[in-house]
Structure formats: structure tokens, C-alpha cells
Amino acid sequence: MKRMQSTADARAGHLARCSLLTGLADEELRALAGVARLREYGDGESLFVRGGEAEGFYVVVSGKAKVCRFGTDGREQVLHVFGPGEPCGEVPVFQGGKYPATAMAVGALRALYLPRHGFLEVGKKRPELLLNMLAVLSVRLRHFVQLVDDLALKEVSARLAKHLLDLSARARGARMVELDTTKTMLASRLGTIAATLSRTLAKMQRLGAIRTKGKRVWITDRDGLQALAAGMKLDGK
Amino acid sequence: MKRMQSTADARAGHLARCSLLTGLADEELRALAGVARLREYGDGESLFVRGGEAEGFYVVVSGKAKVCRFGTDGREQVLHVFGPGEPCGEVPVFQGGKYPATAMAVGALRALYLPRHGFLEVGKKRPELLLNMLAVLSVRLRHFVQLVDDLALKEVSARLAKHLLDLSARARGARMVELDTTKTMLASRLGTIAATLSRTLAKMQRLGAIRTKGKRVWITDRDGLQALAAGMKLDGK
DNA sequence: ACGGCGCCTTGACTTAGGTCAAGGCCGCGC
DNA sequence: GCGCGGCCTTGACCTAAGTCAAGGCGCCGT
Incomplete structure (x- = not known):
């Protein structure tokens, strides 16, 4: 993983394209961009691994990331594939603790890392942000219901x-x-x-x-x- | 299902025992209790069915509720079992649309029905409530990751x-x-x-x-x- | 006490789908 | 062009787990 040089403006631009953050004023977007960090990954590199301590989450800027779990025998189950604009790894932000699964780059990937603290700060001032996040998690849950249904039935x-x-x-x-x-x-x-x-x-x-x-x-x-x-x-x- | 007579005070009492609502002032609790409705179900009765339009969600007061999907052949996959204090059916509140699965009483069940609108009203005033809900959904997601892992691997x-x-x-x-x-x-x-x-x-x-x-x-x-x-x-x- | 009904257990059978291993195909670098 | 490595395909085989069906076990109400 490479920490990239990037201007706060460029980062704010990436964030603005992300549906999670619609409805935010420029000011807040700028605040988030200020604490965000751009990172780059090569094919197969992991953004985070299952069990790792979580201090923030990611937003995909370009490329694709897959989130998956592995069986004891090495078999892999993909849980999600995320593309540009989608957040990833947000569960521990609201509940604390560790990442429940591993995320890896599929091909070259750039992602913004948002520290939990900064996000929660803005969220407390602007409930819309939290509502957006609730919508994101709801979609996620629907997706899982579907996945479980498929796998089991x-x-x-x-x-x-x-x-x-x-x-x-x-x-x-x-x-x-x-x-x-x-x-x-x-x-x-x-x-x-x-x-x-x-x-x-x-x-x-x-x-x-x-x-x-x-x-x-x-x-x-x-x-x-x-x-x-x-x-x-x-x-x- | 039976609509129960209940006082706003009794309903507020039930809500107060629910971790989703910790940190709320009496006033807000009362506001929620005002719009909440107590309902009773017999064994096997459904609170909501997959595909039904959702205008709110439930909080279990006593008894147990299971949430499940059915295969074309009638086989059943239980997604969750909820006990007292746990919210249930909250996904469509934040994302609109229909219930993704069916919820049924396991034995006798009492639950409070909270209309989406009332909840969102309070949420906008008190971001803590939204953060609590985010935590609930995060736990839910962890649970699903585990379930998928189990089923597939x-x-x-x-x-x-x-x-x-x-x-x-x-x-x-x-x-x-x-x-x-x-x-x-x-x-x-x-x-x-x-x-x-x-x-x-x-x-x-x-x-x-x-x-x-x-x-x-x-x-x-x-x-x-x-x-x-x-x-x-x-x-x- | 007894009959009946749900639920659980067990057996014989079937089947979807995983494992292992042997090629085949294709793109890439030299 | 040639060889190499990744991926994909296919076959032969095996096994976990589902189906179907026949009892057995309890529990409940009359």
C-alpha cells in the first residue's frame, strides 16, 4: 500500500462524488477531506484483514475492492465487490472492534481512508450524514439477506x-x-x-x-x- | 394480530428498556411512545411478510420473533431470532421500499410498532439515536457475515x-x-x-x-x- | 387411561456439488 | 516463434446432506 500525495481539494472532489455524502455543505465536505488520506493498492493487496483493529473506513476512488472470508481449507467466499464511490469497512466505525472480513484490491485500486473520529464529528452536527449511512447499511443488509437466501435455498x-x-x-x-x-x-x-x-x-x-x-x-x-x-x-x- | 390498549406511560416503559434508545431524554422517549402502538401475536402469526410495504418497524416487548425466508420448495432459512428489547424490520425505514423477509411470532409475542416518520423526526433532533441505530445495524451485519461464512464454508x-x-x-x-x-x-x-x-x-x-x-x-x-x-x-x- | 398429533429419530436412497488431476487455451516476455 | 504460467474446462470419483417414509416418544385434552 502506498500513501499518496494528494491535495485536500482533490480529496474533497472524490468525496463529493460519493452518494454517502450527498446533502453535505461544502464546509463539511472540506472538513472530512482534511482528515481523509488517499491510499493506493496493487492487485491482491489488502486494505484490511479480518480481525484487524479498525480506526476508520474506506471509500473506493477508482478500481475495485472485494470483501471476503476464507474457510479453514482455503476456500473463499466473496461478500461484496465495491466500485468507485462505495464505502467499505464501515461496520466497526459504529460498533467498535475489529473488521469482520478481509478486503483486497482487485486490480489497481485507489481509496480514501476516513478516520472514524472525523466522520462521527461531522455526523453529530449533520444527522443527514448519519441517515445516509443508515441507508448504506440498509442496502448492505438487503444484499446479505439475498446472499443467505441464495446460499441456503x-x-x-x-x-x-x-x-x-x-x-x-x-x-x-x-x-x-x-x-x-x-x-x-x-x-x-x-x-x-x-x-x-x-x-x-x-x-x-x-x-x-x-x-x-x-x-x-x-x-x-x-x-x-x-x-x-x-x-x-x-x-x- | 391484536391491537392492544396500552397507556403511553406503559409504552414509554417498554421503550426505555431497549438499548436502541439509551441516551434519549424523557421527553423524546415520551414522543416516541406517543406514536408507538402495542400489538399482540399468537404463535406463528406474522408481523410482516416479505415484499410487504413498510411504514415502520417493531421492537419486541415480550416473547420471540423469528425472521426468515422461504425457498420455492418451502424450505425455510431463519435469518434472526429476536428477543425482548430488540428492534426488528428496520431496514426499509432508512431505505424505503419493502420488507426483505418475513417475521413471525414464536409463541406468544408482544411488540411495539414504531412508525418510521416519528422515529426519523426524533432522530434528526438527536443524532445519538441514529448512532445507536447504526450500531444495531452494524451488529446485524456482523451477524450476517458470520451466517454467510457458516453456510458457505x-x-x-x-x-x-x-x-x-x-x-x-x-x-x-x-x-x-x-x-x-x-x-x-x-x-x-x-x-x-x-x-x-x-x-x-x-x-x-x-x-x-x-x-x-x-x-x-x-x-x-x-x-x-x-x-x-x-x-x-x-x-x- | 387412552387416543391422537407434533415432533423427533432412523434407515435406505439420491443427488448436488466438491476434490483431484489431466489436459487445453491464451497472453506475455524473451 | 517458443515456452511458461494462469486460468479454464472436463472427466472420474466421493461425500455431505437432502428426500422419503416408517416408526417411536411425549404431551395434551377428554
Whole structure:
């Protein structure tokens, strides 16, 4: 990790682009920017590790960060992937204690580090900031409810189908989507491993629901995918 | 569900016992109590259902509430069990929209319903309240990280062992613990089903780690349980 | 005391999905 | 161009855990 030179103005600019901080006056933004620190990470470097003492949280400026846990056998479960503008590692800010999971850079990453104290100071003066943060945590909770639901009650094919539809929706319904990460990592996001993911993609292709070429996936039967996402088995119920 | 007669004073009393609201002045407590409504539920009745529009959240007064999701096949995954003093269903308050899961009474239950608007009013005046809520959500998030970790990376025996140790720890390290729910429900809390839970308990007993009789479990080999919780297999690695 | 109903236990069977290992593909540096 | 390393794919195999179904055990009410 590299501590970067950066002006307070540049930092305030980054913060202004972050939905967490909408509604703040320039003055407060400047105050936060004053205590924030810009940091740079290379691929695979960790921002923080599970169990580490937390004195603040991060806001991604550019690149991507994944947050994950590891099993005793080394298997990995990705909990989140955060992009620019998203905060990360905020849990211990409000509850004290340690980071519950590990965060790592996926490719090159720049992030602002916000010390807890500075944030809470501003928060006490401006409840809007706290409400924004509550909204962020609420989204996070929804996300986890979904994840738990998927892991406990759905099979891999359903999770994958949903993920593909999701990617497509985010690309305004495009018929072709591009996997945004390596397949190995996508697998651990979906709570499985690369081999299984590969087989599932192959089966979907045999079924005629998709066509794949490298990281590209063409959705050839949207309804079929939707049925899979809803729980239909790959061999037709 | 029954709408109960209750005095504002009684409601304020219930609220005062709730850690979410510590640090509030009498005046604000009274304000919240003024808009709160006491409700009663019988076993299995739902406080809210997944997808329902949310206009507020609940605080358990007495009894227990479980929050869960259901798979297409009817299988159930319990996300939380809340007891007296704990808030429940707060996610949509800060982010709008619908309840992400369903909440049901486990046995007889009394709960206070707090309309979102009243809560936010007080929150804007008293940021402490929002900070308390942030702490609550943070605990919730930690809990989910743990749950996801367990479901994705641990086996049933590890989850069960951990749960037993947890019960024991909560009873100040007691050697004998009493399962606080039906085994069927414990199973779905642990992300499995009654049959598997039963078999796993039997195996642990054969191993000599525990002894069971009905809802009671004696921990006869704490280290063994700890090893299981840490990932050791039931047949000794 | 007895019948009935929930819940729990157990057995036999099935299956999703993980493990291991052997290639194949592709991009990159030399 | 060639070789090397990462990733992906595929096959053969194994195992944890779910399904289905048949009792057993308690507990509760009449």
C-alpha cells in the first residue's frame, strides 16, 4: 500500500462524488477531506484483514475492492465487490472492534481512508450524514439477506442465472454481457468453485439458454434463464 | 394480530428498556411512545411478510420473533431470532421500499410498532439515536457475515458445535445447555433440516462430545466441540 | 387411561456439488 | 516463434446432506 500525495481539494472532489455524502455543505465536505488520506493498492493487496483493529473506513476512488472470508481449507467466499464511490469497512466505525472480513484490491485500486473520529464529528452536527449511512447499511443488509437466501435455498444454476440477468439489467437489458471478473472469482462470489461454474455454464449452453465465448455471454433465452433463476432444475424440473 | 390498549406511560416503559434508545431524554422517549402502538401475536402469526410495504418497524416487548425466508420448495432459512428489547424490520425505514423477509411470532409475542416518520423526526433532533441505530445495524451485519461464512464454508457439524458453545457461553459457561427452540427450527437456523440435525447430534454423542436428553445437552468434551467448530470432521479429520 | 398429533429419530436412497488431476487455451516476455 | 504460467474446462470419483417414509416418544385434552 502506498500513501499518496494528494491535495485536500482533490480529496474533497472524490468525496463529493460519493452518494454517502450527498446533502453535505461544502464546509463539511472540506472538513472530512482534511482528515481523509488517499491510499493506493496493487492487485491482491489488502486494505484490511479480518480481525484487524479498525480506526476508520474506506471509500473506493477508482478500481475495485472485494470483501471476503476464507474457510479453514482455503476456500473463499466473496461478500461484496465495491466500485468507485462505495464505502467499505464501515461496520466497526459504529460498533467498535475489529473488521469482520478481509478486503483486497482487485486490480489497481485507489481509496480514501476516513478516520472514524472525523466522520462521527461531522455526523453529530449533520444527522443527514448519519441517515445516509443508515441507508448504506440498509442496502448492505438487503444484499446479505439475498446472499443467505441464495446460499441456503438456491442451487448454483439459479444463482448463476440470476447473476447473468442482473448483469444484463445493469447494461440496460443488453443481450450480451461481459463477466466483470475472472471466472474463479465469480465462482466464489456465487458460493461455489470454478469447476462447478464451468460445468453449469456448459449445461446452460447445451440447454440453449446462453452462448459463451471467453468472458462474453449471450443470453439466447431470457425466459429460460428466468425460469432457472426461479428454481427450475437444469434438466427441466 | 391484536391491537392492544396500552397507556403511553406503559409504552414509554417498554421503550426505555431497549438499548436502541439509551441516551434519549424523557421527553423524546415520551414522543416516541406517543406514536408507538402495542400489538399482540399468537404463535406463528406474522408481523410482516416479505415484499410487504413498510411504514415502520417493531421492537419486541415480550416473547420471540423469528425472521426468515422461504425457498420455492418451502424450505425455510431463519435469518434472526429476536428477543425482548430488540428492534426488528428496520431496514426499509432508512431505505424505503419493502420488507426483505418475513417475521413471525414464536409463541406468544408482544411488540411495539414504531412508525418510521416519528422515529426519523426524533432522530434528526438527536443524532445519538441514529448512532445507536447504526450500531444495531452494524451488529446485524456482523451477524450476517458470520451466517454467510457458516453456510458457505462450514459444514453442519461445525455450525452445530459452534451454536452449542455459544449457548453455553451465554449461560456463563454452563456445562448443560437447553435448546431454546424446537429442533426443527434450530435446524433451519443452522441452514439445514431436522433429520440432518438429529443425525449430527447422534454422531457427536457417539463421539463422546455431548450427551443429549430431549432439549437438554450436556457438553462432555468442550475441546472436542471446539475442534469440530473449527472445522474438524466428525470422523476425526 | 387412552387416543391422537407434533415432533423427533432412523434407515435406505439420491443427488448436488466438491476434490483431484489431466489436459487445453491464451497472453506475455524473451 | 517458443515456452511458461494462469486460468479454464472436463472427466472420474466421493461425500455431505437432502428426500422419503416408517416408526417411536411425549404431551395434551377428554
